[in-house]
Amino acid sequence: MSINFKEILTATMVLFAVIDVIGNIPIIIDLRAKFGKIQSEKASIIAGIIMVAFLYLGKSILNLIGIDVNSFAVAGAFILFFIALEMILGVSLYKEEETNARTISVFPLAFPLIAGPGSLTTLLSLRAEFDTINILIAIIINMFFMYIVLKSSNKLANFIGENGILIIRKVFGVILLAIAVKLFTSNIQGLIS
Template identity: 30%
Template sequence: MAFCPATSSNFLGLYFSVHISSLCICTRFLFFLYKENFLLLKDIMEINHVFGLLLVKVFIMLFVIMDPAGNIPVFMALTKGMSGSERKKELNYAVLVAAILLLLFAFLGRIILSVLGITTNSFMTAGGILLLFFSFDLLRGEHKYVVSKESGAGVGAVPLGTPLLAGPGAITTVMVIIQSCGAFVVLFAIFSAILATRFLLGLSERIYRILGKVGSEVLSRIMGIIVAAIAIEFIAGGLRGMFF
């Protein structure tokens, strides 16, 4: 009879020891899962943050090069004498033409480059040089379309849609973006820049009254400095890819 309590006590001790060990193992496993999930979540948040900054960067880049603020005086001159509905129609036509051209060059540009045997780095360098000269025109205020007396209805496609909005600078930019960042990024850049341009030019009368011609020209020159900085980045990136 003395043997049974001892055996029972040993059994209970072994039982609790096993359960405590199991509990410790489960706790460590849960902590491991929490730690791994936390690190994974942290990595995902960092990736999303970097990707979000990239989207903002490409939007600003294309928006600045399209220069809707600097094109406000030209848009006002081209649509002078038109009714509100006619002006809105021409503006919608302009952004549609610009969007189609940018999409075509973005997605067909790679095919053109491969047929011609041009590398991405050489195109990026050449595009940067082109943007640099374009920025000089912005700084001098010489990039604007000269409005003639014959200007009137039908100005949405030419010159507003192209070359003012979808000009050589914007076309070069989308071709570089799609080759360095991918299709989704360039689609986001094009559509966000087009929508922002449509919104800004839709408020052109109010903005022009506030800024005036001088204010618009000053803003355009500030955009020229930013475009010059973007051009230097393109040139530096292309040269690094070719020689380093």
């Protein structure tokens, strides 16, 4: 295990694209308008704990049910592919569930908005390629950035503007699509051989 700045940067960018912090600003603003105060610290910490736990225990859980990391990474590539399509095409492929005002910081913010199926799948996919310490640092960087965004979501939305958010979301969608293709091609070879 060694700290590699290139791996940290790549893992940070991948998680940033999957979590879609900027693209989620409209959802965060909508939740804030409906339920009032959002506990930014609580949401960021719980999401971070979920992601770190899955980073370390996810492989054991998969082994317990008889799935290898390459298979999970290929499945994750499909999830990332569909998340990217949602971002690029502006369509919704999944149904959003009802929200409770008391649990808003945990659900849907911490899970599944921040630490959702896409980010958890991505963590295991990244673990197949990068050192765990570098992914851990990337998680911390993303949770710090998420905290800042949650704290200042209204100011950011006004500054970036509706068109700016749309453009950023589509750019990160294309990046995520490329990452999905790379994850698929690199892990499908491991499954075939």
